[in-house]
Amino acid sequence: MCTEGGIGSRVSIKDIARAAGVSHPTVSRALRGDPRISAETAERIRDLSNEMGYSPSAVARGLRTRRTRAVGLVVTTIADPFVADVVDGVEHTALEHGYSLILATSRSDPERELAVVRLLDERRVDGVIVAASRLGALYEPHLATMGLPIVLINNQAESEYLYSVSIDDIKGAFIAVSHLARVGHRAIGYVGCPARPRSHQHRQQGYRQALARAGLAPCRRWLVVDDGIADDVERGMLGMRRLLSIEERPTAVFCYNDMTAVGALNEVKRWGLGVPDDVSLAGFDDIREASLVTPPLTTIRQPRFAMGQEAMTMLLRLLDGEAVHNVVFPPRLIPRGSVSSPADG
Amino acid sequence: MCTEGGIGSRVSIKDIARAAGVSHPTVSRALRGDPRISAETAERIRDLSNEMGYSPSAVARGLRTRRTRAVGLVVTTIADPFVADVVDGVEHTALEHGYSLILATSRSDPERELAVVRLLDERRVDGVIVAASRLGALYEPHLATMGLPIVLINNQAESEYLYSVSIDDIKGAFIAVSHLARVGHRAIGYVGCPARPRSHQHRQQGYRQALARAGLAPCRRWLVVDDGIADDVERGMLGMRRLLSIEERPTAVFCYNDMTAVGALNEVKRWGLGVPDDVSLAGFDDIREASLVTPPLTTIRQPRFAMGQEAMTMLLRLLDGEAVHNVVFPPRLIPRGSVSSPADG
DNA sequence: CTGAAAGCGCTAACAA
DNA sequence: TTGTTAGCGCTTTCAG
Numbered sequence: 249m250c251t252e253g254g255i256g257s258r259v260s261i262k263d264i265a266r267a268a269g270v271s272h273p274t275v276s277r278a279l280r281g282d283p284r285i286s287a288e289t290a291e292r293i294r295d296l297s298n299e300m301g302y303s304p305s306a307v308a309r310g311l312r313t314r315r316t317r318a319v320g321l322v323v324t325t326i327a328d329p330f331v332a333d334v335v336d337g338v339e340h341t342a343l344e345h346g347y348s349l350i351l352a353t354s355r356s357d358p359e360r361e362l363a364v365v366r367l368l369d370e371r372r373v374d375g376v377i378v379a380a381s382r383l384g385a386l387y388e389p390h391l392a393t394m395g396l397p398i399v400l401i402n403n404q405a406e407s408e409y410l411y412s413v414s415i416d417d418i419k420g421a422f423i424a425v426s427h428l429a430r431v432g433h434r435a436i437g438y439v440g441c442p443a444r445p446r447s448h449q450h451r452q453q454g455y456r457q458a459l460a461r462a463g464l465a466p467c468r469r470w471l472v473v474d475d476g477i478a479d480d481v482e483r484g485m486l487g488m489r490r491l492l493s494i495e496e497r498p499t500a501v502f503c504y505n506d507m508t509a510v511g512a513l514n515e516v517k518r519w520g521l522g523v524p525d526d527v528s529l530a531g532f533d534d535i536r537e538a539s540l541v542t543p544p545l546t547t548i549r550q551p552r553f554a555m556g557q558e559a560m561t562m563l564l565r566l567l568d569g570e571a572v573h574n575v576v577f578p579p580r581l582i583p584r585g586s587v588s589s590p591a592d593g
Numbered sequence: 594m595c596t597e598g599g600i601g602s603r604v605s606i607k608d609i610a611r612a613a614g615v616s617h618p619t620v621s622r623a624l625r626g627d628p629r630i631s632a633e634t635a636e637r638i639r640d641l642s643n644e645m646g647y648s649p650s651a652v653a654r655g656l657r658t659r660r661t662r663a664v665g666l667v668v669t670t671i672a673d674p675f676v677a678d679v680v681d682g683v684e685h686t687a688l689e690h691g692y693s694l695i696l697a698t699s700r701s702d703p704e705r706e707l708a709v710v711r712l713l714d715e716r717r718v719d720g721v722i723v724a725a726s727r728l729g730a731l732y733e734p735h736l737a738t739m740g741l742p743i744v745l746i747n748n749q750a751e752s753e754y755l756y757s758v759s760i761d762d763i764k765g766a767f768i769a770v771s772h773l774a775r776v777g778h779r780a781i782g783y784v785g786c787p788a789r790p791r792s793h794q795h796r797q798q799g800y801r802q803a804l805a806r807a808g809l810a811p812c813r814r815w816l817v818v819d820d821g822i823a824d825d826v827e828r829g830m831l832g833m834r835r836l837l838s839i840e841e842r843p844t845a846v847f848c849y850n851d852m853t854a855v856g857a858l859n860e861v862k863r864w865g866l867g868v869p870d871d872v873s874l875a876g877f878d879d880i881r882e883a884s885l886v887t888p889p890l891t892t893i894r895q896p897r898f899a900m901g902q903e904a905m906t907m908l909l910r911l912l913d914g915e916a917v918h919n920v921v922f923p924p925r926l927i928p929r930g931s932v933s934s935p936a937d938g
Numbered sequence: 939c940t941g942a943a944a945g946c947g948c949t950a951a952c953a954a
Numbered sequence: 955t956t957g958t959t960a961g962c963g964c965t966t967t968c969a970g
Binding site: 615616617618619622629630631634653655656657658659 | 939940941942945946947948
């Protein structure tokens with residue numbers, strides 16, 4: 249029986265207290281299962297609060313306890329399959345621990361990233377997770393002054409950051425390119441992504457190392473590092489166009505990520521050429537799309553969901569004052585149809 | 594110069610007030626740009642608050658004003674390209690108006706959907722947007738009692754709901770299937786998705802209407818409505834497998850959405866058959882993936898980003914007490930390579 | 939133009 | 955086992 253108020257009127261513990269003939273702290277304790285409250289009173293209060301449609305205010309609680317049980321999650325954009333899976337992982341363990349997620353996007357803009365983190369700080373989130381941060385270690389003083397724990401996923405700033413989870417980009421690229429070399433390719437290109445400086449540098453480094461290890465001479469013209477093209481697919485198309493145009497065209501191309509590889513794949517087809525018959529292609533991430541295109545992409549798996557989970561777990565540890573160290577996930581080769589031996593191998 | 598406190602200590606307006614030699618309401622007013630505060634005092638206070646690293650507490654403000662400037666966004670899962678774009682749209686206009694987004698997932702489970710909305714209510718969000726709701730009109734009494742404005746995007750409950758934005762599913766399916774008939778197909782299948790009851794029903798209805806309009810007899814065996822398969826791609830594969838197995842196999846198939854069509858596409862290829870030579874395929878949504886597979890999918894465009902924006906705009910109107918009416922977006926045919934005339938057309 | 943006082947809804951310390 | 959009192963940080967009357 250909901251006798252209390254009309255639209256918008258909220259029932260508070262004081263209202264319940266009045267109805268139950270007790271003080272409001274008693275209601276508060278009963279509802280939170282404080283063992284000091286007698287079983288009968290507790291039950292009576294619980295019943296009453298149900299009948300009256302009570303909904304505790306997380307806002308008031310947050311003000312009082314100085315913990316909101318909310319965390320901020322900053323991503324470049326949500327409309328990226330890689331990011332979406334990471335968010336999924338974060339959300340999963342957040343919910344598991346009773347935390348809510350406040351989502352914000354940085355659009356890969358460092359200024360906006362900072363603004364957004366400030367906003368989350370105003371909301372008094374208990375901590376923040378930033379994916380593909382451009383600020384990195386800049387958070388360390390920040391953290392000290394405002395006491396807001398921050399965890400990074402695949403930090404893209406030059407600077408190293410203490411609390412972060414990431415993939416081993418160097419190794420991942422090394423594995424991918426070594427695979428291409430192993431099946432016989434000697435002319436291997438790389439289409440990079442300067443918009444993610446750190447991963448891009450590392451993947452390029454792994455690429456070089458793999459070439460060196462395979463005894464292959466690097467060639468500047470096989471390196472496509474186009475700045476200013478934000479879209480992965482488009483960068484892949486344009487990159488591949490460049491590579492197909494040069495005289496001694498590579499027989500295999502390692503792409504910064506799967507979306508880039510998909511763009512490259514479509515460009516190869518547009519030229520009337522075939523993958524892997526004319527060009528072998530390898531990507532990075534192993535997003536779902538990688539296995540859905542034709543041919544399916546050979547790629548390096550990045551455990552996105554697990555990385556999201558791990559970041560949230562790390563943040564929770566930080567909140568509990570426990571010790572925390574960086575986590576680097578191992579990359580794994582997923583061989584599929586987009587790679588074969590070169591035609592004249 | 595940050596002389597104030599160490600880790601975790603927060604500067605409040607009282608601290609600033611003390612430092613400035615004014616009362617704390619004056620600080621509050623100055624910082625919010627209240628015109629009654631003299632220019633000099635205001636500036637002095639602003640400078641001081643910067644120096645002292647002041648970050649206003651949205652929690653305290655929310656408690657006092659009873660508005661949090663946060664909205665809840667409930668989706669089935671974030672790891673779905675359709676959903677991600679909708680979220681992007683919502684986030685875009687939310688930020689534009691200074692609102693934060695609290696993200697939660699329902700995993701298509703009505704019980705969980707309700708639980709999650711309750712949780713958002715406890716957080717005192719100003720309103721909630723639910724995508725693919727299974728509860729629909731059940732929110733109407735709910736709304737009345739707790740006074741929480743709720744807007745739905747593509748409501749999936751049987752019941753009609755007042756405040757919602759959606760696509761015209763019937764018309765969309767009608768357009769797609771009519772297109773297939775127009776190019777000469779007479780045996781047209783449909784692979785549905787009972788997990789989204791309302792859209793599924795409507796698309797099936799549009800499918801039937803198009804057949805009728807084209808003077809084609811419907812055939813039960815061309816209708817695949819497999820319950821219990823959550824994954825779109827998998828449902829597409831299994832559905833297509835069924836359709837390819839029957840004697841008089843359809844020459845064209847309309848799929849519930851693009852992901853389903855991608856599954857179907859890959860299954861056709863697995864059978865050594867070709868799209869569109871042996872089977873034409875049409876999807877729904879026009880997610881990015883639709884144009885990236887080979888051949889690119891003919892599909893019905895759903896303006897996901899705009900729908901997200903519209904939902905948020907609608908919610909803002911509701912919060913301002915303005916009149917609001919349902920918005921139904923028009924579907925649009927995007928013809929691509931996955932459809933051609935039937936072989937023996 | 940500014941200050942004093944009150945209170946949003948809750949929890950925590952201290953009494954009884 | 956329960957009640958009293960105080961206060962989290964802000965905004966909002968109401969006075970001056």
